[in-house]
Amino acid sequence: MKIIKDNKGLSLLEILMAGSLLVGLGLAVTKMSVNTNQSVKVSEKNLDIVSVLSEMRGILSDPDACQESFQNFDATDSDNTGDITEIKKEDGTVVFLTGNQYGSSGIKLNKIKLNSSGPNVTVVPDNSNGSTELIVEFDRGKKANSTRFIEKRIRLNINTQAGAGNNLVATCNSFSSGETSIWTRSTNDPDKIFYNSGNIGIGIAEPDRLLHISGIEATIALTDTDQFSDSNDFMYISPVQDDLRFGFHDASAGTDSDLVSIRSNGRVGIGTNAPTDSLHVFGNIRGSGNFIAAGNLNTNGNIASDGNLTVAGNISTNGTFSASGNITTNGTLNTAGNITSGGALTSTGDITTSSNITASGNITSSGNISATGSLRAGNDSVCNASQAGKLRYANRRMEYCGQDGNASDPFQWRPMNPGSGSTGPSGTASINVYKCPKGTGGWNPGGAWGSYGCQGQISSASSCQNMEYPNVQNRPCTLLGKLLIE
Known part of the structure; x- marks a missing residue:
């Protein structure tokens, strides 16, 4: 072929080649535009999926709405796909319905079902607490540039209905924020959150109490306060300055009432937050077994023991002092009330009371015995060497056995x-x-x-x-x- 060439312009071949190049560029731009448009639409659909899931989770965080949507469905039935079709509000209003499209992209809600198995499914029958997953399937359309059908999951806390082997949903709620969150925000104040149900473990993966804390170092840090605005009854643990206090708060707002106070110096107060001894009890003391104290025993109330009562130091009380067994002290015994012993009463110091002294056994003191009231001794019918130095009541008279305990040498009144x-x-x-x-x-x-x-x-x-x-x-x-x- 003869090449026609104009010395002043382009050859025909060059013109044809340039035209082909322009057509190719046009097709490429068109293709890129189509792909970009599809990508935008897919991204828009994905955003709508996130938005729909977030709204579903928010609705189902209300136990009433969750119950309205899933009550009486079997939480372990793998064939419940066609049974669940709606997500409702607490008043029964349908918000999401399978087969409908949502969002600006028109994302289709294809299926809703409860997961019957999996690592996050722990359904416990017969009025028990557990967890499961709500599986939500979306249809992104035939022109989706990847998987057309996509599944998303919302974790649910569920309680089953009563009855042996019963797995029907009684109540439920979604974990409030995020697929792994278990906290619910207050509707009145979003800064306040609460845990809806189940056990909380800190430092332990399987808590078996409402709050289970496990650790090798200090586990709880508490703030310094003694004022409460809550008008309900509750128990509290609170540090006040250098002290740790345990107590109860009554049904009115204001200052708390300490029951036990542990001071920084090691002293423990019961009924008082200002203990003056290692153990300071403001009130009565009673023991079902033996009572043993290595030091002094001081109280403003009564002291009573169903067993023996032994004190290495002094005993002082403004109340009564009694034991079903023996009372023994290596110091003085001083009370404002009665002293009563079901066994022997023994003191290496003085025994003093503003009231009566009664013992079913022997009363022995290395010091003085003083009672503003009566001093009562038991009926001992024998005055012998083993009874030397004892005062007894026998045959309508008081008798003091001589120091040698000889039966022929008593003092008698x-x-x-x-x-x-x-x-x-x-x-x-x-x-x-x-x-x-x-x-x-x-x-x-x-x-x-x-x-x-x-x-x-x-x-x-x-x-x-x-x-x-x-x-x-x-x-x-x-x-x-x-x-x-x-």
């Missing part, structure tokens, strides 16, 4: 009624206290003396002016002193 024969005795009466040997034939308590030793002489007589020294079976008694009775 006979009963006397000051003002006998008078309806209104007054003044005082004195009782002579003698040490008398016990005769072989015994004596007659309450009867007349057989003979008397007249004052200043040892010989006996049937009567004399000053009957200071009585005899028992013609053996003289020794006057120890006088007991004055008002």
